[in-house]
Amino acid sequence: MLGNHFLHALLALCVALTQLVPCLARSATGDRALLVFDDRVDEIAQYSQLIESLRTQHGLAVDTVELSDKAARVDLFNRDIRLYDHLLVFPVKGKHFAKQLAAKKLLRFTEDGGNVVAVTAPRVASDSVHQYLNQLGIYPAPRTQHLVDLVSGSDVIAAASNASLNAHVYSDAALVFGDSVSPALLDNRPQIIPLVQASKSSFAVSANKTREQSWTQGAQGYIAAAFQNNQNARALWLGSTQALSNANFAQNAQALGEMLKWTFQEKAVLKVTGVSHAHADSGLSYDQLPYKVTDDVVYNISIAQWDGDAAQWAPYVADDVQFELRQIDPYYRITMHALGADPRDATAELYSTGAFKMPNRHGMFTFATDYQRQGVSYLSEQDIKAIRHLANDEYPRSWEITNAWVYAAAIASVIASFVGFVFFFVTAPASLSDGFTDDKKKN
Ligand SMILES: *[C@@H]1O[C@H](CO)[C@@H](O)[C@H](O)[C@H]1NC(C)=O
Numbered sequence: 001m002l003g004n005h006f007l008h009a010l011l012a013l014c015v016a017l018t019q020l021v022p023c024l025a026r027s028a029t030g031d032r033a034l035l036v037f038d039d040r041v042d043e044i045a046q047y048s049q050l051i052e053s054l055r056t057q058h059g060l061a062v063d064t065v066e067l068s069d070k071a072a073r074v075d076l077f078n079r080d081i082r083l084y085d086h087l088l089v090f091p092v093k094g095k096h097f098a099k100q101l102a103a104k105k106l107l108r109f110t111e112d113g114g115n116v117v118a119v120t121a122p123r124v125a126s127d128s129v130h131q132y133l134n135q136l137g138i139y140p141a142p143r144t145q146h147l148v149d150l151v152s153g154s155d156v157i158a159a160a161s162n163a164s165l166n167a168h169v170y171s172d173a174a175l176v177f178g179d180s181v182s183p184a185l186l187d188n189r190p191q192i193i194p195l196v197q198a199s200k201s202s203f204a205v206s207a208n209k210t211r212e213q214s215w216t217q218g219a220q221g222y223i224a225a226a227f228q229n230n231q232n233a234r235a236l237w238l239g240s241t242q243a244l245s246n247a248n249f250a251q252n253a254q255a256l257g258e259m260l261k262w263t264f265q266e267k268a269v270l271k272v273t274g275v276s277h278a279h280a281d282s283g284l285s286y287d288q289l290p291y292k293v294t295d296d297v298v299y300n301i302s303i304a305q306w307d308g309d310a311a312q313w314a315p316y317v318a319d320d321v322q323f324e325l326r327q328i329d330p331y332y333r334i335t336m337h338a339l340g341a342d343p344r345d346a347t348a349e350l351y352s353t354g355a356f357k358m359p360n361r362h363g364m365f366t367f368a369t370d371y372q373r374q375g376v377s378y379l380s381e382q383d384i385k386a387i388r389h390l391a392n393d394e395y396p397r398s399w400e401i402t403n404a405w406v407y408a409a410a411i412a413s414v415i416a417s418f419v420g421f422v423f424f425f426v427t428a429p430a431s432l433s434d435g436f437t438d439d440k441k442k443n
Pocket residue numbers: 160162
């Protein structure tokens with residue numbers, strides 16, 4: 001009895017302890033991070049809480065480079081080997097920076113699978129970061145303009161807890177952006193994931209008194225946006241440095257933490273662990289018995305999702321995973337059923353089409369799953385197989401086809417009436433030809 005109580009108390013203590021220690025999330029791609037900043041723009045000490053959280057909550061090994069020092073070098077690659085998994089760029093200025101962190105270099109980093117967090121702010125012309133963002137389709141306002149909202153009655157731009165435009169990236173947490181926000185226009189390409197929209201009553205104003213045209217007006221502008229390229233590398237753009245500073249960190253920790261988790265690939269990362277298809281009736285695979293037209297086939301796919309908090313893969317459950325059978329155009333687009341954890345691999349969810357009939361057409365067919373949803377990794381699985389036509393002894397025989405019975409009956413009746421006629425002609429009595437003589441013919 002006593003032992004039991006003691007065990008319970010010990011267990012409760014363990015649970016309490018694990019809740020106290022901040023949980024450490026892990027990236028699915030790596031933990032090497034580089035933070036680039038410029039002391040002339042902002043003292044890095046203002047962001048100490050953010051940097052601390054990168055180390056403790058996100059489990060990153062953070063290197064920093066301070067760019068007001070002319071000798072500083074930013075090396076993202078050693079020859080062709082990428083040196084970092086994640087890059088954070090704060091607003092920086094000057095020619096030295098433009099050379100060290102050229103837009104081309106940033107693009108190459110993204111194309112190679114690196115994740116980027118880029119922060120822009122009014123009054124700082126980080127040209128190469130702007131050029132890089134423009135390549136992604138994010139167009140931050142020029143440095144002379146910042147966002148104001150005259151109706152809200154406050155200089156501080158904030159987002160309500162229900163402002164998130166994509167729940168995969170972050171949801172249900174309010175954000176404060178401060179009074180120096182650079183809004184952006186977004187392209188409508190599908191890789192861009194808008195996160196926070198400017199309010200309807202806000203607009204960009206020019207800091208100096210020229211009659212410069214507003215970069216954004218109302219809900220046209222965005223304050224935060226994400227980007228995921230076709231290789232699933234991620235980028236996050238924030239239009240405000242104040243959102244990350246210690247002054248607002250406690251308020252923003254929840255939403256920012258979620259955004260950073262998404263960008264560092266700690267969540268919403270999917271992978272396919274298995275694809276199979278087979279005859280629906282016999283269960284034989286294509287290799288054992290190639291499909292022919294009108295065969296019944298079943299297609300399965302298993303999808304896992306990275307859970308950064310537990311540092312393991314877990315089943316990904318959704319109701320919009322579709323299978324396509326294509327030959328140039330899709331012949332089928334079937335929404336698959338989630339059947340629970342895959343019996344062969346419990347970390348993945350099994351999806352199945354159920355039995356479907358191959359179309360009555362032979363040729364090369366693609367068995368494809370193209371799962372492209374904003375906010376989660378894109379999945380694309382294709383398997384090309386040749387579907388044969390029927391061999392000449394595989395067609396149904398005529399007597400199996402009820403439609404043919406009419407014609408078969410017609411043929412049978414012609415044969416029968418011919419035989420009947422001949423029989424009748426041969427056996428008919430001579431009396432039928434009475435009254436005819438050969439005499440007439442001799443005339
Ligand atoms: C968010 O919440 C506020 C206040 O509860 C409400 O007025 C607003 O309509 C909500 N916005 C959306 C997009 O649901």
